[in-house]
Amino acid sequence: MEKKINCQGFSLLETLIVSIFIVGILLVLYTQYIYLQKNHDRTSHYNSVTTIYNTKQMANFLESKEASYVIENIGAGDTGFDDITTCQGLVNMDYCQTLLEVLRVKTVLLTENNPSKLIAEIRDNKTYSENIYNFLKQLDINTDKKYRLVIEYQNGELGSLNLEIG
């Protein structure tokens, strides 16, 4: 018995459906790739070696000279965080301002170890940059330390360390 062979090939409709499907997959892949690249660029600015060492310098200063300020303003405060970028209220204000100028700092924040109140403040009032907001959300807060120092540098890098206070 002679076997019938389909020699007609694909119809235009079939070709269109398959092509649209492939283009759709490529578009999804491309948007995912763009998202990954942006994510990578952003996280490469978090807690680099330079940032950690420089954040440690500020932490050393606060731990040795301004421990009482940290305890009074973070431990008892309702806001759960404090902006010390201007060093206002610190006992060694002049020293602090010089240190921050040398460190090329943009923003310095003191917060409870869990920065949830600060995150809520930024989310609701846009007080600080989205850069800080994204950084705070990915911090590891599984520690028994009470206080946290968060610094945004002028070059866009961010660093955070727990303070050995309390």
Place this chain on the structure above:
Amino acid sequence: MNEKGFTIVETIATFLLVSTISVLLFELFISLEQMYNRGEIQTRLLINQSNFQRRIEQDLANSATVSITECGSNCLRFSLDGLEKELKLEDGRLFYDNYTLQNVSGSTIGEITHRSILKSFTDGGSATIEDIYIPIQNKIMKGDYSIHIVYQIV
């Protein structure tokens, strides 16, 4: 058997679709290649920066007595518990003691700048803030890969 072949509309539609998919695939391939190259350069820049900075920072942290003095143009001498080590820039290459910053293509290293700032505390004590900055830029990768060391000598 249908022996008429493709109509002109079918041919044009297929040609357009194949062209679009080819362009998209090519764009994706180029982007992935760029991402790989950029990622490699960025990783090398960050590793070099980290290794170099960590060596100096660890020496500073492990020394009880530290002093930093200039030893000519683009040269700093670290005195660490009596042991001397030099940080210097020579012929576009950066050295610290016997360690050399690995070269990454497209990178340029700027001049070493150093400041010593003596400041007093309200309790009567004082500290010197040492500020060492070495700008490092890369043509391909935008970003700051500079070495910036801040150290407080109390």
